[in-house]
Amino acid sequence: MTTQKDSRLAFLDVPGEMARLMREKDWADTPLGPVQGWSSALRSAVSICLGSRFPMVLYWGEARALIYNDAWSPVPGRKHPWALGRPAAEVWAEIWDIIGPMFDHVMSTGEATWSEDQLLPLNRYGYVEECYFYYSYSPVRGENGDVEGIFTAVTETTLRVLSERRERLLREVSEQTSQARTAQEACTAAVNALTTMPEEAPVCLAYLREGPSGYRLVASAGVAAGSDLAPVQVDGSGAAAPWPLQTMLSTARATPMGGLAPRYPDSLPRAPWPEPIEEAAIVPIQSARAGEPHGFLVFGISARRRYDAAYGTLLERAAAHVSTAINNAEVYEAERRRAEQLAELDRAKTVFFSNASHEFRTPLTLMLGPLEDMLARDPDASGDLRVPREDIELVGRNGQRLLRLVNTLLDFSRIEAGSVRANVEPVDLSACTIELARSFEMAMERAGLTFRVVCEPLSRPVMVDRQMWEKIVLNLLSNAFKYTLSGHIEVRLTERVGAVLLQVEDSGVGIPPEELPRVFDRFHRIEGQVGRTHEGTGIGLALVKDLAALHDATVDVQSQVGVGSVFTVTLPFGTAPAGDGARAEPALSSTAIGAETFVAEALRWLPDAGTETPVVDLTPEPETEREQGQGERILLADDNSDMRGYVARLLQASGYRVQAVEDGIQAVQAALDDPPELILSDVMMPNLDGFGVIQALRADARTAELPIILLSARAGRRRRSRASKPGRTIISSSRSARASCWRASKARCGWPDCAAKPRCAWAGTTKPSRRPSRNARGSGTGCGR
Ligand code: ADP
Numbered sequence: 011m012t013t014q015k016d017s018r019l020a021f022l023d024v025p026g027e028m029a030r031l032m033r034e035k036d037w038a039d040t041p042l043g044p045v046q047g048w049s050s051a052l053r054s055a056v057s058i059c060l061g062s063r064f065p066m067v068l069y070w071g072e073a074r075a076l077i078y079n080d081a082w083s084p085v086p087g088r089k090h091p092w093a094l095g096r097p098a099a100e101v102w103a104e105i106w107d108i109i110g111p112m113f114d115h116v117m118s119t120g121e122a123t124w125s126e127d128q129l130l131p132l133n134r135y136g137y138v139e140e141c142y143f144y145y146s147y148s149p150v151r152g153e154n155g156d157v158e159g160i161f162t163a164v165t166e167t168t169l170r171v172l173s174e175r176r177e178r179l180l181r182e183v184s185e186q187t188s189q190a191r192t193a194q195e196a197c198t199a200a201v202n203a204l205t206t207m208p209e210e211a212p213v214c215l216a217y218l219r220e221g222p223s224g225y226r227l228v229a230s231a232g233v234a235a236g237s238d239l240a241p242v243q244v245d246g247s248g249a250a251a252p253w254p255l256q257t258m259l260s261t262a263r264a265t266p267m268g269g270l271a272p273r274y275p276d277s278l279p280r281a282p283w284p285e286p287i288e289e290a291a292i293v294p295i296q297s298a299r300a301g302e303p304h305g306f307l308v309f310g311i312s313a314r315r316r317y318d319a320a321y322g323t324l325l326e327r328a329a330a331h332v333s334t335a336i337n338n339a340e341v342y343e344a345e346r347r348r349a350e351q352l353a354e355l356d357r358a359k360t361v362f363f364s365n366a367s368h369e370f371r372t373p374l375t376l377m378l379g380p381l382e383d384m385l386a387r388d389p390d391a392s393g394d395l396r397v398p399r400e401d402i403e404l405v406g407r408n409g410q411r412l413l414r415l416v417n418t419l420l421d422f423s424r425i426e427a428g429s430v431r432a433n434v435e436p437v438d439l440s441a442c443t444i445e446l447a448r449s450f451e452m453a454m455e456r457a458g459l460t461f462r463v464v465c466e467p468l469s470r471p472v473m474v475d476r477q478m479w480e481k482i483v484l485n486l487l488s489n490a491f492k493y494t495l496s497g498h499i500e501v502r503l504t505e506r507v508g509a510v511l512l513q514v515e516d517s518g519v520g521i522p523p524e525e526l527p528r529v530f531d532r533f534h535r536i537e538g539q540v541g542r543t544h545e546g547t548g549i550g551l552a553l554v555k556d557l558a559a560l561h562d563a564t565v566d567v568q569s570q571v572g573v574g575s576v577f578t579v580t581l582p583f584g585t586a587p588a589g590d591g592a593r594a595e596p597a598l599s600s601t602a603i604g605a606e607t608f609v610a611e612a613l614r615w616l617p618d619a620g621t622e623t624p625v626v627d628l629t630p631e632p633e634t635e636r637e638q639g640q641g642e643r644i645l646l647a648d649d650n651s652d653m654r655g656y657v658a659r660l661l662q663a664s665g666y667r668v669q670a671v672e673d674g675i676q677a678v679q680a681a682l683d684d685p686p687e688l689i690l691s692d693v694m695m696p697n698l699d700g701f702g703v704i705q706a707l708r709a710d711a712r713t714a715e716l717p718i719i720l721l722s723a724r725a726g727r728r729r730r731s732r733a734s735k736p737g738r739t740i741i742s743s744s745r746s747a748r749a750s751c752w753r754a755s756k757a758r759c760g761w762p763d764c765a766a767k768p769r770c771a772w773a774g775t776t777k778p779s780r781r782p783s784r785n786a787r788g789s790g791t792g793c794g795r
Contacts, residue, residue, distance in 0.1 A: 019033070019045055019046070021054075021056060022045070022056070022060070024057075024060050024061060026060060026079070026080045027080050027083070028060060028078060028080050028094075029060050031094055032056070032094070035094060035095060037095060039095075040075055040095035041071055041072070041073035041075045041095075041097055042070060042071060042073075042075050042077075042095060049152050049153070050152075050153065051150055051151065051152040051153065051158050051159070052068075052070055052150075052158065052159065055068050055070075055077075055150050055159060055161055056077055058161075059077060059078065059079050059161070062079055062081070063080075063081055064081055064163055065081040065082035065085065065163070065164050065165060065166075066081065066082055066162065066164070067079075067082045067085075067164065068159055068160065068161055068162070069098050069113060069147075069159060069162065070158065070159035070160075071159060073098075073099075074097060074098035074099070074113055074159075074160065075096060075097055075098070076093050076094060076095065076096055076097075076098060076101055077094065077095070078093075078094070082164065085132075085134075085164065085166060086132075086134055087132070087134025088134060088135055088136065089101055089134055098110075098113065102132070104131060104132065104133045104138060105131060105132060108128075108130060109130070112125075112147055113147065113160060116147045116148070116149050116157065116160050117149070117160070118157075120149045120151070120157050122146055122147060122148040122149065123147040125143065125144070126144050127143075127144060127167050127170075127171050128142060128143050128144070128145070129141070129142055130142070130143055137285070137313075137314070138285060138314055139314055139315070140168070140312065141166060141168040142166070142170075142171040143164055143165065143166055143167060143168075144164070144166075145162055145165070146162065146163060146164075147160045147162055148160065148161045148162070149161075169320075172315075173320070175209070175210070176210065176320075176324045178207075179203070179204065179206070179207045179210055179324070180324070180327050180328060180331065182203040182207075183199075183200050183203040183204060183328050183331045183332070184331045185203075186199040186200065186202060186203040187200050187203070187332055187334070187335035188335060188338070190335045190336070190338075190339050191339055191342055191343070192339050192343065193228075193304060193305075193336045193339055194218065194228050194229075195339065196332050196335035196336045197218060197228045197229045197305070197332060197336075198216070198228065198229040199335070200216060200229070200307070200328065200332045200335070201216050201229035201230065201231050202231075204309075204328065205231040205232070208232070208281060208282045209282055209312055209314075210312060210324065211231075211232075211309045211310065211312075211328075212232050212279055212281065212282065212283075212310045212312060212313070213231070213232030213233050213278070213279060213290065213308070213310025214229075214230070214231045214307065214309055214310070215227060215229070215230045215231075215239075215307065215308040216229040216295075216305065216332070217244060217305045217306050217307075217308070218304060218305035219302070219303065219304055220243075222246075223245060223246030223247075224243060224244065224245050225243070225244045225245075225246070226242065226243055226244075227240060227241065227242045227243070227244075228305075232279045233277050233279065233310075234277070237277045238252060238277050239270075239274050239277045239278070239290075240308075246259075252273075253265075253267060253290065253292045253308060254267055254292065255292070255306075258292045258293070258294055258306060259294065259301075259303070261294075262294060262296060262326075263326060264291045264292070264293040264309075264325040264326050264329075265291060265292050265293070266289055266290070267289065267290055267291070268288060268289045269288070270288055270289060270290055270310075271286040283313045285313035285314065287310045287311065287312075287313050288311070288313060289310075289316070289317045290308055290309060290310050290311060291308075291311060291317055291321070291322065291325050292306055292307070292308050292309075293306060293307050293309070293325045293326055293328075294306045294329065295329050295332050296329070296333045297336070297337070298337060304332075304333060304336045306329075307325070307328065307329050307332065309325050309328075356426070360423045360426045360427050361423075363420070363423035364420065364423040364424070364427070366419070367416045367417070367419045367420035367423065368420070370412070370416045371416055371417075371420075372650065372653065374409055374412060374416065375653075376653065376656055377405075377409055378406065378409045378410065378413065379656060379660070380656070381402060381405060381406050381409065384402060385399070385402060385403070385406070407610050407611070410603070410606075410607045410610065410611075411607065411611055413607075414603045414607050414608075414611075417603055418547075418549055418550075418553055419549075421553060421557075422532070422552075422553065422556070425556045425557075425560070430560065431560065432474070432475040432478055432557075432561050433475045434473040434474055434475050434561070434584060434586070435473065435474070435475075435476065436471035436472070436473060436586065437471055437472055437473070437474050437476060438468070438471055439465075439468055439471070439472040439503065439510060440466065440467050440468050440503055442476065442479065443463075443465050443479075443483055443501065443503050443512065444463055444465050446479075446480055446483045446484060446487075446605055447463040447465075447483065447487060447501040449484075449605035449606070449608075449609050450487050450488075450491065450605075450608075450609060450612065453491060453612045453613050453616070454491070454499060456613070456616055457491065457542075457616055458496065459491075459494060459496070459497065459498060459499055460497070460498035460499075461499050461500075462498065462499075462500040462501070463500075463501045464500065464501070464502045464503070465501070465503035466504055466505065468503075468505050469505060470583065472510055472581065472583050472584060473561075473583065473584030473585060473586060474561060474581070474584070475557075475560070475561070480604075481553065481554070481557055482557050482558060482579060483514075484605055484608045485550040485551070485554050485608075486512075486514040486554060486577050486579075487499070487501065487514060487608070488608045488611070488612055489514075489550060489551070489577075490514050490515075490516040490518065490575070490577075491542070491612050491615075492546070492615060493516065493518040493519050493539065493540075493541045493542075493575070494516040494517060494518030494574070495518065495519070495540070495542065497516070497517030497518070497574070498515075498516070498517050499514070499515065499516045500513075500514075500515045501513070501514055501515075502514075502515070506580075508582060508583060509580050509582050509583065510581045510582075511578060511579070511580055511581075512578070512579040513576055513577070513579075514577045515574065515575070515577075516575055516576075517574040518541075518574050519539065519540045519541065519571070519572070520570050520571040520572055520573055520574055520575055521536065521567065521569040521571070521575055522571055526567060526569060529551055529567060530551050530552055530554075530555045530565065531548075532548070532549060532552040533547065533548040533549060533552070534548050534552075535547075535548040542615035542616070543614075543615040545615075551565075558579055558581070562582055562584070563579055563580055563581040563582065564579070564580045565578070565579050565580075566578045566580070638664055638665045639661070639664050639665035639666035640665055641665065641666070641667055642687040643666070643667045643668075643669065643687050643688075644661055644666050644667065644668050644686055644687065644688045644689070644690055645669050645671065645677060645680055645681055645686040645688070645689045645690070645691075646658055646661070646668050646669065646671070646691075647670075647671050647672070647673065647674060647676065647677035647689070647691040647692060647695060647700075648672075648691070648692040648695070649672055649673055649692060649694075649695045649696055653692070654670050654672070655670075657690070657721070661690075669686065672695075673696050673697040674691070674695050674697055674698025674699055674700065674702050674703045674706075677689065677691055677698075677703050678698065678702075678703055678706045678707060681716065682707075682710060682712060682713060685712055686716070687717075688716070688718075688719065689703070689707070689716055689717070689718045689719070690718075690719045691719070691720055691721060692720075693720050693721070700720040700721075701720075703718070704718055
């Protein structure tokens with residue numbers, strides 16, 4: 011209290027703790043001396059300081075003795091109130107190297123300083139602490155103008171600096187762990203991110219659950235893996251663990267533990283601060299399963315901070331990011347496994363389709379061939395069995411239909427396996443489309459439909475795969491026929507800029523709007539759709555779409571129930587493939603079925619089909635003289651005895667001499683012993699396949715020039731390309747063997763445009779004895795050169 015006796019102490023007579031302490035202090039024992047002797051500058055400065063609610067401190071005189079207000083009193087921690095009146099060098103011994111020169115500068119120059127978020131590692135609670143301040147040292151001049159002291163307005167910014175830094179750190183943890191695809195990756199990413207700020211986590215260990223009750227160290231930083239503090243394996247009881255594992259497992263929170271420095275004097279890092287770490291905290295990585303964390307994280311607490319609620323929150327949030335990343339990784343892994351299983355299933359399905367189609371095709375070939383021969387031999391009945399001709403034709407038609415389905419499945423499996431490419435060639439698309447459409451003329455007439463084919467001449471040929479185009483047109487036409495009970499069907503081909511539009515329009519039952527997006531989906535059929543038949547598999551339009559896509563073409567449909575539908579294929583003119591490839595690879599030829607099968611099927615949908623003999627003639631044409639052999643010797647290699655016998659019989663009946671062998675090795679041996687005029691070989695055979703036969707024979711001068719036909723139900727593009735390299739090697743389907751042999755042996759080509767005439771051997775792929783010109787163009791088969 012000031013007294014009446016000494017009014018010079020009146021400036022201390024203000025409220026507050028510091029004013030009281032100043033009044034009670036014996037200043038004679040301090041470098042500032044008794045209050046009565048203080049300069050007016052000091053008194054004024056003290057008065058401002060004590061009267062302010064902003065944290066302020068004065069460093070006065072040579073000793074920079076401290077005088078501070080209530081707001082500043084927490085700053086020195088436990089040094090308050092001891093610090094009052096003491097020299098700054100004594101109070102701030104631990105940071106004197108930082109602030110001493112700043113004081114000197116202000117005292118000697120009279121210039122103020124300015125420091126923003128300055129790190130001042132104070133020792134105010136018995137340990138060196140990482141703290142940050144925002145302050146300015148301002149000179150206080152006396153009456154004569156000399157700098158007598160320093161006035162400091164100061165704010166501690168430690169909490170803000172730490173909070174911002176921790177947010178950045180958590181962002182880093184979140185970003186890095188979000189990329190993780192496994193739990194291990196999530197932990198490694200988290201530890202890597204956390205070690206970017208060793209001030210927060212000088213030690214970081216990540217353990218993952220292993221087995222029912224154990225944990226394994228999967229990532230570590232700050233201490234060596236396998237050291238006392240970082241055992242590689244920990245059992246679930248935590249008995250041997252250096253941390254309170256059981257406590258941690260019973261809570262979702264961070265659990266601190268102290269006293270590390272004396273227990274692990276050698277394991278603890280001395281970075282980023284020179285002092286050893288005193289504390290650690292352990293925090294579970296929660297999983298969706300209660301009481302079964304994915305694992306846990308161990309953090310070393312900074313040597314210059316003490317574990318508190320904010321620290322705990324930081325660690326829990328970091329662990330939460332790891333937990334999220336692991337949960338996501340588990341979902342991702344489950345999805346990946348599911349996708350892999352689906353892909354595996356898909357592969358298996360494709361292989362199955364491919365194999366099954368192949369297996370179906372061989373017996374079908376063996377059934378349909380003799381059937382056609384039977385019909386050709388006996389025009390009225392079927393010989394001794396006295397089976398009506400209609401029945402045999404029925405078998406034939408249904409066999410053809412089955413073959414079409416099998417071929418379509420094979421097309422799908424090939425397209426899915428990516429082994430199909432449109433084998434484009436310049437085609438007069440108008441003529442080609444007219445020819446295909448006309449094959450339906452008679453069916454349309456019988457159905458009482460008005461049928462128009464309007465294909466305008468195009469300015470130039472279009473690059474298409476003939477067989478694929480055939481399938482596109484025939485599928486669309488057959489659908490139009492199936493779903494149009496009266497009215498008209500129109501096929502239009504028009505030219506647009508850079509593209510050709512094929513439109514198949516009908517006045518049929520139409521498609522409900524909600525079904526339109528799905529009609530091109532595989533196996534999708536519209537429930538209860540009225541049509542000439544309920545037959546169908548839902549694969550026709552899907553195939554059309556896939557085949558169009560192979561030409562960079564699109565397929566659309568516009569339809570109105572009760573009015574009709576228009577299917578539009580927009581096909582670019584396309585460019586010829588580079589090099590000689592335009593006609594080199596007759597892809598998918600073996601699945602071509604021809605218009606007859608579509609039309610025969612369509613005719614069966616007409617009401618009178620059951621009572622009348624179909625008009626479409628499935629009977630093979632009679633053998634013409636030009637397709638008869640004249641005793642030429644053919645070496646036939648096939649491991650399937652049925653097929654071997656069938657083809658041999660066909661050829662012998664056609665005037666050839668046949669030597670049949672069972673595999674490639676026998677074929678090569680027989681050919682070298684006594685070169686035949688022609689070799690007809692299966693592609694897939696045990697011991698040595700058809701390509702091996704070609705290779706062996708081409709390598710020997712005696713057989714290098716021998717014509718070879720590879721006979722395969724699987725004559726895909728890849729195999730063709732391999733076979734087509736040597737001269738006069740062609741691939742034919744089994745059913746065209748006879749025609750192929752005839753042509754090969756005559757060294758004549760049935761394809762009018764073939765540049766390789768007369769050395770090319772032409773291979774048709776439909777019925778053995780049909781005229782080549784029709785099939786060659788209509789079915790898209792061609793020479794194998
Ligand atoms: P499907 O073998 O059933 O004919 P598609 O894939 O060819 O298989 O056709 C799928 C479905 O689209 C058919 O089941 C039919 O309901 C419908 N659809 C196709 N073309 C037409 C059309 N021209 N008019 C009406 N509906 C059609």
